[in-house]
Amino acid sequence: MRKSILLSLCLSSSLLLIAQTLTVENQFVRPLSDVLNEISTRFNVRLKYDIDTIGKILPYADFRIRPYSAEESLTNVLAYFDYKFVKQGNNVYKLKSYEYPRRIDEDGKKMLAYLNTLYKDQASWEARKALLRSEVREKLGIDTILKQRVNTKPILSKVRKFDGYTVQNIALETLPGLYVCGSIYTPAKKGKHPVIICPNGHFGDGRYRKDQQQRMATLARMGAVCVDYDLFGWGESELQVGGVAHRSSAAHIIQAMNGLSLLDYILTRKDIDATRIGANGGSGGGSQVVLLTVLDNRFTAAAPIVSLASHFDGGCPCESGMPISLAGRGTNNAELMAMFAPQPLLVVSDGKDWTASVPTLEYPYLQRIYGFYNATDKVSNVHLPQEGHDFGPNKRNAVYDFFADVFQLDKKMIDEDKVTIEPQSALLSFGKKGELMPENAIRSFNDVAVYFDKKLYSNLKSDAGLEKKATDWVASLQLENEKDASFVRTLIYNHLRQVRDWHNDHPYTTIPEGINPATGNKLSKLDREMIADSAMPKEVHDKLMNGLRRALTEEQVEQILDKYTVGKVAFTLKGYQAIVPDLTAEEESIIIGHLKEAREKAIDYKNMKQISAIFEIYKTKCEQYLNNNGRNWRQLFKDYVNKRNAEKAAGKK
Ligand code: ZN
Numbered sequence: 009m010r011k012s013i014l015l016s017l018c019l020s021s022s023l024l025l026i027a028q029t030l031t032v033e034n035q036f037v038r039p040l041s042d043v044l045n046e047i048s049t050r051f052n053v054r055l056k057y058d059i060d061t062i063g064k065i066l067p068y069a070d071f072r073i074r075p076y077s078a079e080e081s082l083t084n085v086l087a088y089f090d091y092k093f094v095k096q097g098n099n100v101y102k103l104k105s106y107e108y109p110r111r112i113d114e115d116g117k118k119m120l121a122y123l124n125t126l127y128k129d130q131a132s133w134e135a136r137k138a139l140l141r142s143e144v145r146e147k148l149g150i151d152t153i154l155k156q157r158v159n160t161k162p163i164l165s166k167v168r169k170f171d172g173y174t175v176q177n178i179a180l181e182t183l184p185g186l187y188v189c190g191s192i193y194t195p196a197k198k199g200k201h202p203v204i205i206c207p208n209g210h211f212g213d214g215r216y217r218k219d220q221q222q223r224m225a226t227l228a229r230m231g232a233v234c235v236d237y238d239l240f241g242w243g244e245s246e247l248q249v250g251g252v253a254h255r256s257s258a259a260h261i262i263q264a265m266n267g268l269s270l271l272d273y274i275l276t277r278k279d280i281d282a283t284r285i286g287a288n289g290g291s292g293g294g295s296q297v298v299l300l301t302v303l304d305n306r307f308t309a310a311a312p313i314v315s316l317a318s319h320f321d322g323g324c325p326c327e328s329g330m331p332i333s334l335a336g337r338g339t340n341n342a343e344l345m346a347m348f349a350p351q352p353l354l355v356v357s358d359g360k361d362w363t364a365s366v367p368t369l370e371y372p373y374l375q376r377i378y379g380f381y382n383a384t385d386k387v388s389n390v391h392l393p394q395e396g397h398d399f400g401p402n403k404r405n406a407v408y409d410f411f412a413d414v415f416q417l418d419k420k421m422i423d424e425d426k427v428t429i430e431p432q433s434a435l436l437s438f439g440k441k442g443e444l445m446p447e448n449a450i451r452s453f454n455d456v457a458v459y460f461d462k463k464l465y466s467n468l469k470s471d472a473g474l475e476k477k478a479t480d481w482v483a484s485l486q487l488e489n490e491k492d493a494s495f496v497r498t499l500i501y502n503h504l505r506q507v508r509d510w511h512n513d514h515p516y517t518t519i520p521e522g523i524n525p526a527t528g529n530k531l532s533k534l535d536r537e538m539i540a541d542s543a544m545p546k547e548v549h550d551k552l553m554n555g556l557r558r559a560l561t562e563e564q565v566e567q568i569l570d571k572y573t574v575g576k577v578a579f580t581l582k583g584y585q586a587i588v589p590d591l592t593a594e595e596e597s598i599i600i601g602h603l604k605e606a607r608e609k610a611i612d613y614k615n616m617k618q619i620s621a622i623f624e625i626y627k628t629k630c631e632q633y634l635n636n637n638g639r640n641w642r643q644l645f646k647d648y649v650n651k652r653n654a655e656k657a658a659g660k661k
Contacts, residue, residue: 035067043069043085044103051078056102059091062545109321109328113365116319116340120373123343130380136336137347143335144302144344149460153261154268156459158184162273163437163446171426172196173228178235179244179437180266180273183459185450188266189244189437190215190237192274193228202284202415203274205300205307206236207267209291209315210324211399214242216432219399223288225427226408230417233280235270239263239292239326241453247442249453252471256453257329258460267300275306283308284415288407290314290399295322298345299332309414310345311354311407314397318342318370320362342370349374350383354410356403359393367391474504481571485564492559499559500568503552503611507544511614514540534617541613549612566604572611573619577603580623584630587648588639598633602626 030036041061048055050073066072072084082093082101090106127133145151158181165177174194179187195201204227208215215236224234238245240262241254253259267287275282286309287297294315301307318340321328333339345353355371357363371389378387390406405422412419438445450456453472457465478501487493516536524531531539556565570577580603585591591599606626610619631641 030070036069036071037065037067038069040064040066040085040089043073047073047078047081047085051081051099053078053099053101055093056096056100058102058104059089060545060547063543064089107323109323109333110362111319113319113369116317116342116365116369119338119340120318120342120369123339124373124376127377127380133377133380140336140339140344140347141302144299144332147332147335148264148299148303148330149261150264150303153183153265153459156184157182157265157269163187165437167194168430168434169196170225170428171229172421173225175225175430175435177435177437178237178270178273179446180269181446182262182265182269183456185448186248186262186456187244187437187446187449188237188270190235190270191224191435193224193234193236194279195228195231195233197231199279200281201231201233201279202286202411202417203233203235203271203280204286204288204411205267205271205274206234207263207287207289207293207296207300208236208239208242209289209293209399210239211291213432214238216243216435218429219404221429222424222427223399223404223407226404226422226424227411227417229421229423229426230408230412230419231421232286232411232415232417233274233277235274237266237270240266244436244438244442247438247445248450249456250472250475252468252475253453253456255325255471256465256468257325258453258456258465259324259326260329260332261460262456263296263326264299264303267296268304271304271306282306286310286411286415288313288411290403291397292322292324292327295327295341298341301348302344307348307351309352309411310348311356311410312341312345313356313399313403313407314358314361314363316341316345316355316357316370317362317365318373319365342373346374346377349378350381350386352410352414353378353387354390354406355388356390356406357392358395358397358403359391360396364393470508471505474508475501477501477504481568484571485560485567496556496559496568499552499555503548506548507541507612507614510544510548511537511541514543516540534621538613538618538621541618544612552611553608569607569611573607573623574616576610576619576623577607580627587644588634595634595637599630602630602633 030038039061041064043066044055044061047053066085066088069085072088073081074084078101079093079095082103086092086103091103092106093101093103096102127136160181162181163179167174167176173196176192176194177189178192179189181187206224208220211217211220214220215238220236224236227234239254240259241249241251241256245253271285274280285307287300287307288311289297290313292315294312297310297312298316301310315322321333321341332344333341345355353374355366355374357366357370366389371387374387375384378384388410390403392402395402401424404424408417408419408422411417412422433440445451453465453468457468478497481500482493482497485493485496487496516533519531519536519539521536522531523529524535553565556568560568577600581596581600584599585596588595603623603626606623610622613619613622634641634644
């Protein structure tokens, strides 16, 4: 019982709040969860939570509720915590955290209307464009990174020949020791070819997926050289910097550098026609298409797919990690893409993601800018209202048609059945496990961080450590299905991070000094630390456990929990078996039950001291149980110590 009383102390502060009379002196504070419950009942609306309300206290709470509107009340209440709501149907609202890159259509509409007031003809638009161009470079920080590039010969694989095209893998060193890996699809026909740089998005399996190979190879069969390459921290890049690196702002810069560097390289090839250079990518790859064309005026045709919007900048740090949308006192991807006018541009949109607004918002806006050059016929929009967020056949066909027209490719060669889908291993430069990585290759994100502001990425080092933990633990299970393994890895990694972040954000000093009611002693630092940590939302724990139980067998779940607690269940049980030599099967099973409970509680604590303290609580329970079961724990323990001492003494003789 020692600490279990203590752990519930943390709840008392919010209980106190409820008991208070609400007056201006206490700012009419109420717990956020109560206020939301009230809104839900009062307006008969259902609230779905993607946010944490625990410990959140709202001043002037009741005044924020407007009796005539659930939505206005929610706005007033949530804004205080930087939360927002998204309407999900009649009387259903999802509560979410503020997302800086994601806005609503209405914002896009207002923003484009505002932007349209900034230019009225080609001259004023050209002035705006020049400002945006320089400020995007500056906000991205691309030039300091480009300056540090090396110019070594790329590592090229053997050329693989297929029906009407060839494929060759490339590993190009960009910053010293940092490589970008990709594949180059080339028409079998001799002659000068246009080239299309194809940055990858976040669709599963990255550039190795079937529809990506179909698109690269078909465009090559039609007559264009296509270059695709891994996202930073994905595919072969993950071997160099780990997957966590992708969720950093560095990914935004490095991916832009990779696209430009591959373009530099490919233009050294004699079979490339430098007057026909395209960019094409879907989703996050589309965001990169926008950025590449802003950074480099060598591009002559562009096609962002299921990506372009005026109210969404791309939710991954590789798309919005650097504040490029703040260029020119505020811009968006529609305006950045408009900078491509009057060159040929295809925008593919669909009805089920944020690009649903393209026909009514972004496309008319683009047409106006293209109109400054009398080139409205150069910008087109293929909108697929029944389709969703993917790179499916209709989207690929739109891409084939577009590049066939602008680069004079051979439409007769459009036949995806002629494409050979290679296994992922064939598309690798460094081998399945990176065994072919060059000697100078960087093997940690920290070695990349030196090219940036080091302080910026200090948390990433810790993230990388947690990622390694999760990876090692899951590897020990030897799961056959990689999808399951990846799911469990992410689950554990997210949990470890949440535990760490909660611990770091809620130091022991947030718990007032006080007396431990169980012992009468002053609360120790560890006590206060544990009270603070025990207030972590229960959802964090449940999400991990439910996910583990869904993907793993009970035995495997236990193995993972043992990893968290470094085998403390087995170790402690051994102790009991030694101290109570005639431990019965029933006693053992009850002790194991307590220890397993301790284990599951302990996983939500950050360090070994805390984990041990949790086990102490349950050890007390075990010992109380033995006493109640007719044993004398004190005596047993004494006998055990005496026996050990006697054995030691005998050993010395
Ligand atoms: Zn990304």
